[in-house]
Amino acid sequence: MLFAIKKLTKVYGNRTVLNLPDLVFEKEIIYALQGPNGSGKTTLLEIMSLLLPPSTGTILYNNKKIDFGNTDLTPLRREIVMVQQNPVLFTTTVYKNLEFGLKIRGIPRMERQKIVQESLDLVGMREFSNAQAHRLSGGETQRVAIARALACSPRVMFFDEPTSNVDVENQIVIERIIQDINVQKKISVIFTTHNLTQASRLSHDVISLFDGRQVHSTYENIFAGRIVEDQAGRRLCLIRDEIGLSLDTEKAGPVRLTIDPLKVTLLRPQEAEGKENIFDGRLTQLSEEQGLVRAVVNIGIPLYVLLPKQSLKERGLTVGDPVKVLCPPEAIHVF
Amino acid sequence: MSFLVDSFLSALLLLWSFDPELYFVIYVSLKVSFSSTLIASLLGVPAGFLIAFKEFRAKRFLITVLNTFLALPTVVVGLVVYAFISRRGILGILDLLYTQTAMVIGQVILIFPVVACLTIAAISRIDDRYRRTAMTLGATPFQTALVVFREARFAVIAAVIAAFGRVIAEVGISMMLGGNAKGYTRTMTTAMALEYDKGEFVLGVALGMVLLLISFTMNIFFNTVQGKTGA
Numbered sequence: 001m002l003f004a005i006k007k008l009t010k011v012y013g014n015r016t017v018l019n020l021p022d023l024v025f026e027k028e029i030i031y032a033l034q035g036p037n038g039s040g041k042t043t044l045l046e047i048m049s050l051l052l053p054p055s056t057g058t059i060l061y062n063n064k065k066i067d068f069g070n071t072d073l074t075p076l077r078r079e080i081v082m083v084q085q086n087p088v089l090f091t092t093t094v095y096k097n098l099e100f101g102l103k104i105r106g107i108p109r110m111e112r113q114k115i116v117q118e119s120l121d122l123v124g125m126r127e128f129s130n131a132q133a134h135r136l137s138g139g140e141t142q143r144v145a146i147a148r149a150l151a152c153s154p155r156v157m158f159f160d161e162p163t164s165n166v167d168v169e170n171q172i173v174i175e176r177i178i179q180d181i182n183v184q185k186k187i188s189v190i191f192t193t194h195n196l197t198q199a200s201r202l203s204h205d206v207i208s209l210f211d212g213r214q215v216h217s218t219y220e221n222i223f224a225g226r227i228v229e230d231q232a233g234r235r236l237c238l239i240r241d242e243i244g245l246s247l248d249t250e251k252a253g254p255v256r257l258t259i260d261p262l263k264v265t266l267l268r269p270q271e272a273e274g275k276e277n278i279f280d281g282r283l284t285q286l287s288e289e290q291g292l293v294r295a296v297v298n299i300g301i302p303l304y305v306l307l308p309k310q311s312l313k314e315r316g317l318t319v320g321d322p323v324k325v326l327c328p329p330e331a332i333h334v335f
Numbered sequence: 336m337s338f339l340v341d342s343f344l345s346a347l348l349l350l351w352s353f354d355p356e357l358y359f360v361i362y363v364s365l366k367v368s369f370s371s372t373l374i375a376s377l378l379g380v381p382a383g384f385l386i387a388f389k390e391f392r393a394k395r396f397l398i399t400v401l402n403t404f405l406a407l408p409t410v411v412v413g414l415v416v417y418a419f420i421s422r423r424g425i426l427g428i429l430d431l432l433y434t435q436t437a438m439v440i441g442q443v444i445l446i447f448p449v450v451a452c453l454t455i456a457a458i459s460r461i462d463d464r465y466r467r468t469a470m471t472l473g474a475t476p477f478q479t480a481l482v483v484f485r486e487a488r489f490a491v492i493a494a495v496i497a498a499f500g501r502v503i504a505e506v507g508i509s510m511m512l513g514g515n516a517k518g519y520t521r522t523m524t525t526a527m528a529l530e531y532d533k534g535e536f537v538l539g540v541a542l543g544m545v546l547l548l549i550s551f552t553m554n555i556f557f558n559t560v561q562g563k564t565g566a
Binding site for chain 1: 470
């Protein structure tokens with residue numbers, strides 16, 4: 001176990017920006033922290049990289065509790081490096097930027113040279129070694145920042161939105177680097193993204209955050225709703241007062257709910273007879289994602305569905321077709 | 336107009352003739368100004384850095400006080416220091432009045448707030464990501480502070496140059512605490528004031544030209560250093 005988070009909160013004034021009762025990260029795995037802006041991804045990353053103390057709760061790193069009250073967390077920080085969303089490079093050469101982490105660790109000059117060159121090779125930036133760092137482009141800066149972090153030989157690397165400010169070419173390079181350092185150097189990687197496709201493509205496990213809390217679904221299918229009882233005494237969750245989802249819950253009044261896109265099914269109209277939580281919709285978008293098909297269905301609200309290619313092929317569904325959407329109770333999570 | 340041109344030409348001749356009196360005045364000016372700038376920088380830069388870098392209760396109040404002292408008139412500093420070091424003052428026993436040391440003390444008091452305030456401004460402008468980057472790369476708190484300082488280095492050097500410009504051009508402290516004694520505490524500015532009183536402008540214009548030349552040289556030096564590092 002790499003990190004274990006227990007009852008962690010981060011509060012600014014009266015606002016709780018992070019509230020995580022229990023979360024575990026295993027070693028040598030790539031995790032994606034995914035969620036919309038303001039979901040608490042960066043705050044969690046900064047706490048785990050020991051740059052920000054939590055308001056309450058504990059974090060275990062390699063089964064040892066991190067003491068945020070201790071003023072000098074430097075020895076621990078030397079195992080964990082974070083690459084920020086918009087990284088800054090020190091106002092000097094690329095070489096000296098990479099050398100910084102090694103110098104403060106007391107690594108001899110010859111060894112430093114070797115490590116710097118190796119790290120620059122890994123990100124394809126060797127020819128920039130003597131360039132002034134602040135004159136590089138956004139993508140080059142990001143790659144040098146990754147090389148600078150790598151040069152420190154960390155056990156864990158955090159990336160905050162690693163590709164949000166770079167062009168497609170650099171995006172591909174950076175994603176390849178993240179996978180390489182995990183496979184070749186056995187470095188555990190945790191990165192944030194608001195791009196679900198990237199999260200699924202790059203990571204072994206996706207952790208979704210919304211409003212500072214972990215949600216057991218992707219944030220794409222998160223809705224605000226209201227729990228009501230119908231005339232037959234069934235409990236329904238009304239979304240926008242139009243769509244009523246039948247579900248089993250003790251909660252009442254306004255709620256938020258997620259619908260797991262992997263548990264939603266698309267059916268032909270004739271297949272849907274006699275089933276609960278069936279909605280009429282129209283297929284508006286289809287794309288491929290890691291062997292699955294991501295479909296967007298308009299049922300009055302846009303609903304994201306992930307389904308096997310075979311399922312789509314069998315039903316012969318294409319964009320524009322009318323469909324029935326089945327949301328079984330186990331796909332719905334109210335919080 | 337011709338009077339000014341004549342004075343200018345005579346001043347050039349005076350400088351060219353290596354007049355010992357003129358060059359001694361320049362020497363005293365530079366010696367006193369460099370000494371006071373060095374001491375004020377050794378005190379003001381770390382103080383400004385700590386005030387900007389650390390969070391503490393009276394931080395804003397302290398910055399307001401320092402900002403207020405930026406407007407300190409030289410004669411007020413001269414008067415206060417005089418009260419302490421004159422024969423009747425509590426430091427009168429040290430016999431500092433009308434010495435170069437007294438001038439340095441007064442000038443340090445004058446420019447300490449300049450160095451400290453401009454250092455605070457320089458450090459405060461540094462993006463917090465530099466601090467966090469240094470920390471995440473494994474820097475100790477002291478090494479992190481050095482990184483932030485390094486990023487602010489040019490603005491800090493500019494603060495020191497501004498402070499030097501303030502002391503080399505001031506006249507009140509030098510006159511009140513130095514006494515404008517020929518061959519001992521006479522500086523460029525006090526000499527210029529004296530020449531003006533006498534109605535003699537040649538030496539005054541020559542010293543004015545030297546003052547501008549010093550300022551020009553300092554700025555060329557600063558720009559060269561900045562340009563070489565590509566900042």
